[in-house]
Amino acid sequence: MAVVLPSPPVTASPGLDGVVTKPDTTTRAPRVKPTKEDLLKTHAVHVQKQANSPENAPRPVKQPNLALAYPASTKSIREVDIIPLSQLEVNSHHRGSGLILKVISPPFLGAGAVSIVEDEFGNVDKISIYNQNDSSILSGVPEGCIIGVKEPYYTINGKNADGSEDYMICVDHPSDVTLIRFTDPIIPEPLRLGPLLKTAEDWKKAGDTAFLEKDFPTAVFCYTEALDCAEDEGFKPSIYTKRAGTSLILGRYDSAKEDALASRTGTSTDWKAYYTAGRACYGLCNYSESKEYLSKALELNPTNPAIKKEYERCLARLHEEETGDYDFEAIYKSLSPKNVHLDLGSFTRNTEVKASPLHGRGLFATKDLAPGDLVFAEKATLMPNQYEPMRASAALYALTVRQLLDNPSLCKSVLQLYPGEMTYERNPLEGTLVDGVPVLDVFVIEGLRNKNCFSVPLSTLEDTRPTAQEGRQAKGLWVHASNLNHACVPNTLRSFLGDMLISRATRHIKAGEEIFQQYVPVKSLPDVRNGVYKDGWGFECSCTLCVAELKQSSEASREKRKDLLAQVEKILNKKTPRAKTIIPDATIRSVDKLMKQLEEAHEPEIYGRLPRLTLIYGSNWLVGAYRGKKNYSKTIRHAVKVLRNFGFEMPQGAESQDKVWDPRQMFFSEEWHSLMTIHVVVALRRLAEAYNGLGKKEMAERSVEAAEFGYMLVTGFKNDLSNLDR
Numbered sequence: 001m002a003v004v005l006p007s008p009p010v011t012a013s014p015g016l017d018g019v020v021t022k023p024d025t026t027t028r029a030p031r032v033k034p035t036k037e038d039l040l041k042t043h044a045v046h047v048q049k050q051a052n053s054p055e056n057a058p059r060p061v062k063q064p065n066l067a068l069a070y071p072a073s074t075k076s077i078r079e080v081d082i083i084p085l086s087q088l089e090v091n092s093h094h095r096g097s098g099l100i101l102k103v104i105s106p107p108f109l110g111a112g113a114v115s116i117v118e119d120e121f122g123n124v125d126k127i128s129i130y131n132q133n134d135s136s137i138l139s140g141v142p143e144g145c146i147i148g149v150k151e152p153y154y155t156i157n158g159k160n161a162d163g164s165e166d167y168m169i170c171v172d173h174p175s176d177v178t179l180i181r182f183t184d185p186i187i188p189e190p191l192r193l194g195p196l197l198k199t200a201e202d203w204k205k206a207g208d209t210a211f212l213e214k215d216f217p218t219a220v221f222c223y224t225e226a227l228d229c230a231e232d233e234g235f236k237p238s239i240y241t242k243r244a245g246t247s248l249i250l251g252r253y254d255s256a257k258e259d260a261l262a263s264r265t266g267t268s269t270d271w272k273a274y275y276t277a278g279r280a281c282y283g284l285c286n287y288s289e290s291k292e293y294l295s296k297a298l299e300l301n302p303t304n305p306a307i308k309k310e311y312e313r314c315l316a317r318l319h320e321e322e323t324g325d326y327d328f329e330a331i332y333k334s335l336s337p338k339n340v341h342l343d344l345g346s347f348t349r350n351t352e353v354k355a356s357p358l359h360g361r362g363l364f365a366t367k368d369l370a371p372g373d374l375v376f377a378e379k380a381t382l383m384p385n386q387y388e389p390m391r392a393s394a395a396l397y398a399l400t401v402r403q404l405l406d407n408p409s410l411c412k413s414v415l416q417l418y419p420g421e422m423t424y425e426r427n428p429l430e431g432t433l434v435d436g437v438p439v440l441d442v443f444v445i446e447g448l449r450n451k452n453c454f455s456v457p458l459s460t461l462e463d464t465r466p467t468a469q470e471g472r473q474a475k476g477l478w479v480h481a482s483n484l485n486h487a488c489v490p491n492t493l494r495s496f497l498g499d500m501l502i503s504r505a506t507r508h509i510k511a512g513e514e515i516f517q518q519y520v521p522v523k524s525l526p527d528v529r530n531g532v533y534k535d536g537w538g539f540e541c542s543c544t545l546c547v548a549e550l551k552q553s554s555e556a557s558r559e560k561r562k563d564l565l566a567q568v569e570k571i572l573n574k575k576t577p578r579a580k581t582i583i584p585d586a587t588i589r590s591v592d593k594l595m596k597q598l599e600e601a602h603e604p605e606i607y608g609r610l611p612r613l614t615l616i617y618g619s620n621w622l623v624g625a626y627r628g629k630k631n632y633s634k635t636i637r638h639a640v641k642v643l644r645n646f647g648f649e650m651p652q653g654a655e656s657q658d659k660v661w662d663p664r665q666m667f668f669s670e671e672w673h674s675l676m677t678i679h680v681v682v683a684l685r686r687l688a689e690a691y692n693g694l695g696k697k698e699m700a701e702r703s704v705e706a707a708e709f710g711y712m713l714v715t716g717f718k719n720d721l722s723n724l725d726r
């Protein structure tokens, strides 16, 4: 799916003569409007060009520009005052008004469907309808259909070739436009066509033809007409069955379920209705309801293998939801770039959503958890299989709009996510059905996508490999995980397997304690990282580390650390030495010296049990440098420092090669505030290598075991450390 970058905010721009001209944003009547002939002629040229271009090019997405947000209409087309096109004013949203229009051209399909429309008085205009679903025939507004546009936004689309203004009705919110049935009395006399087909049987046949041609949206439309004009009640169940099956193919599970249940006749053939309803509920990840319907289907048709199979699948999902018992290794093996949506239930019962003292809602533990425990595992609510970084956000936005339109029952859980500050008040009617579709505000959807989505590799395990392709991440929404607030030194770590988010405890968590995660990897300087949170999510972090660094440590100390870190970075030029790189001793000595000063710049009374993030880069580098020189004792010394700098408790004397201690214990300290990343695993491996080099087998083995535990935390499940070499 290609991406259309958000249209630029309306700002001043230089004109041809270099003079800055401000776009005209005043509400006013349009200047000169083109004639019907001109509009149709220009439009036909575009449509022709499209017809000549290669078929099946993906539709681009118009991502909403939050700076230009406006609310969706919550009114029915029957509640607004119908106005003629001639009353439209540019740069206006025409609150309280609506249009009834006939589409008089085939559409040009780009990011939106652009068509020419006419009102009952013969006025014509251009319309662009965005964010419609492929499952809806409105995505291609067929010529001849009648549409209602609620509270239309009329805009200047740019300039025509002759320099005149190009006007357009711009429909961003998918629920602002509604398809009007040909027999609806709301259609004014001059636009009326009367019914295209006469009988329910005719419509049913038309539906069947569309179905066979795989034009499923049209099939749904025809079956709907058939149901509407059917006089014989006995005719309806078979149409409901057909429409349910078609909706199931389209992924419109809510309607599939509703139609399936409406198709029941009270006879033994109702197993089909229950089977379809069960599959629809499965599609909505509502496994307990799915089980109910599938049980009923089995009662009526106990030997049917298809029902049995679905039933078994359903039981497996319920077991996962209940126990969190997953075979992660098998799941990992089943993953492929084409198969990222896993058939799994979500395990969330160790956690609950409650009000957080920090902000809005938070996630809290319902039982005591130990380091390594599965806190929760959640299948993505929405995650497109799109790992191209340039396209991932737009794909998630488009999928969210599509899924909510197709399955209004999803609206409640998704629309309650935090969308950040909006420029207007949210309407409580969002997500409720008006004119048969849920009211969707695309700017709210973009806001909540932005504030709640996670970037996700195909699997975290693969992402930890040196050969991993950088930046290939999809974006997804996990509604349960969206309740997590951020802490720089959190108590959980998330990882991914396909669209499954795995959250593991990185320290002891007591029942009732709030659960935190890092939104993004933390920057070492507190003001820099808090700038990221402020810009991205609008908050300042109040975790133990941020409070210590920003409130307790003096500005002078902060500046000193910043300055020393800059000096270290300058020498290292952001390169971690590889095993075979020979580093001049003088460079190592300079880094070592600076690192000592940097270490001393951390006040012991403040950093006693906290990570010292500014030291991590340099200490990691020193591990690499001494490893390259096979200087085992210094490798041990600095690997221990790395672990300490990540906030792990190191016993007295651990920096010495002769100290006997147990690195496996470091994850279980109650008082220390540690930060778990893949670098901790790497440091533990270096420690093991160095102990091995010195012949200290037991220490080496303990270090490997600690690294394996750390790797389990990072990747979500137990894995061989050799993955880190592939």
Ligand SMILES: C[S@@+](CC[C@H](N)C(=O)[O-])C[C@H]1O[C@@H](n2cnc3c(N)ncnc32)[C@H](O)[C@@H]1O
Residues within 6 Å of the ligand: 356, 358, 359, 360, 361, 362, 417, 418, 420, 451, 452, 482, 483, 484, 485, 486, 487, 536, 537, 538, 539, 540, 541, 542, 543
């Ligand atoms: C994904 S939501 C987290 C759940 C959120 N508390 C809610 O009520 O929906 C992200 C938003 O939570 C808030 N937030 C997250 N971590 C925070 C923290 N440590 N302190 C204050 N606000 C935080 C910010 O407003 C952020 O934009």
